[in-house]
Amino acid sequence: MKIIATKEAFLQAIHSIRANTLRSSLAALGVVIGITFVILMGWVLSGLDKAMEDSFKAMGTDVMYVDKFDWAGGKSWKELRNRPNITLDQTEKLISRLTSAELAVPVARTNRGKIVYGNQVYENIAIQGTTSQFSLTPSGTIDSGRFFNDIEDRMASNVVVLGWKVYQTLFPNGNSIGSTIKINNVKYTVIGVATKQGTTFADFMDNIVYIPLKSFLGTFGKYRRNFSICVKAGSTDQLDNVRAEVEGQMRMIRNLKPWEENNFSINETKTFETAVSTIRTIVWVVGIGMTLLSFIVGIIGIVNIMFVSIYERTKEIGIRKALGAKRYDILIQIIFESTTIAIIGAFISFVLTSVVAYITATFLPKLIPQVGFLSPMIPLDLLGIATVISIMVGIIAGLLPAMRAANFEPVVAIRYE
């Protein structure tokens, strides 16, 4: 019996909304704005997440960097700066002693590279000196040409592998292999191009060139240089074992006493993720705050319209009650109506945001390459969340007017003109 009345209440709600199209669409406007906010925010964040994840994958989820500095932040800059540099000697010791890792490669790096090609000059490029084995890490994957080999390592050959962004900037027409570029006034021959690593969002990862370690030390000097060691565990299951060994060996190499803290950091993509998730949370909290505000406005809008609607239909409600409608029947009819308005609002937002997402993701990256992480499709789970939110908004907005209407005295309401 309840089911029949409920179905009828639903049909009534549709009927009533169609009879007052303009009023209902104005009421839905607040919800449209709110849901649009939620979806667009979620869309941007999910794009960012995807970009981040891709970057982590490119870096390698089973890779850790033993470094003087800590990537995750949270430690005081002063404390980090006062740590001793990781010397070449310590680097070589660690690499030779590690047994559990699949691979351990020394890395030296400067961000003050200056590259000259023809009459083009680029400054502040990351220059990384490493060994041929770096080609076995995800970051060292080659797109075209080849990575430098063991012999070139030992000979300190002046050969260079370009990061994707450097390649694109210097050689927009392609065909870089064999060209000569100058790195801080020393001539290098381009022998390969590394695969694109970061997404456009994290494109600093591609703004780099790789040269043999010995060549690097020749050009940039080895005195007081700080090294880091790229350790590849082999698989993510091995991470804990390898990390434990790396930590133990480093402490031994540095003669740390049991009560002394590590004066080096072991950085993993995971530590990065923690830092990123903090940023995400902040974005969400700010975004949710703004969304909440627009929902409050949306709810007030619907509440208003519903109050107008029930007073306008006082007589109708009186008639229904006189003919046997119970409180529940009236309650459910009004709540259905407000919920339907909210859902219609949500669907308008779906269409709106889908169009915005498609157009933005298709055309905007051509103007601003940094937004290339945006997807042309709104993720489905976001639409699901938005639907649930709109239903909740509808129920909340309908509750007060519905309770008022359900409590109308039939004997008074039926005589209302």
Place this chain on the structure above:
Amino acid sequence: MDESLIIKLDNIIKRYEMGENQVLALDDISLEIKKNEYVAIMGPSGSGKTTLMSIIGCLDTPSSGTYYLDGENVEVMDDNELADVRNRKIGFVFQTFNLLPRENCIKNVELPLIYAGVKADQREELAIQALKNVGLEDRMFHKPPELSGGQRQRVAVARALVNNPSIILADEPTGNLDTKTGDEIMKLFHKLWQSGHTIILVTHEEDIALNAKRIIRLRDGKIIDDYVNTHQILIEDQKNI
């Protein structure tokens, strides 16, 4: 309790608070109405006849006194139970018709069946049958604003009948109609009475009340007269001769 009794009011009192003043709308009303009676409740405005009709129709509850409707004690019921009783036992016909203007005749007549939980196809069947009974089969798909006053009141009568209620409660049913259409509606009520329905008519018009078989007169919330309408019986006797 007497099986043939359909309404039994005992010492019904209804008070309204008007600011600091109390208005006594019904003052100790006791009344019994049997099945298949045709009763007119009469009185000038302010006599309490509308209040009495609201209480008999379970739209309102008395301040004190007991009310049995078809054997059920009404005054102990809550809002939802009253709604249920109205739905099952009472067919309302109002002076202002009280139809839903946006719905067609069938939908209007279906309304009590929706709240009784009758399924859609069965509802439509019953509604069409009720509309045929009041002679509106060719107007079923029209909406109330497209109908004349007499036709609208006949839709209301069909709606009152569709749930097969114990009593039909008519509040000034001809008040908004001209004399000719009013007479047609009264003939309809007569027909319903003949087919076994209990009819309670609230009116202030003497000639309308004369259609009933029993007349109850109210003044200042009290019953001042309750008698068999010999006039109507005389007319019928004449017809029989």
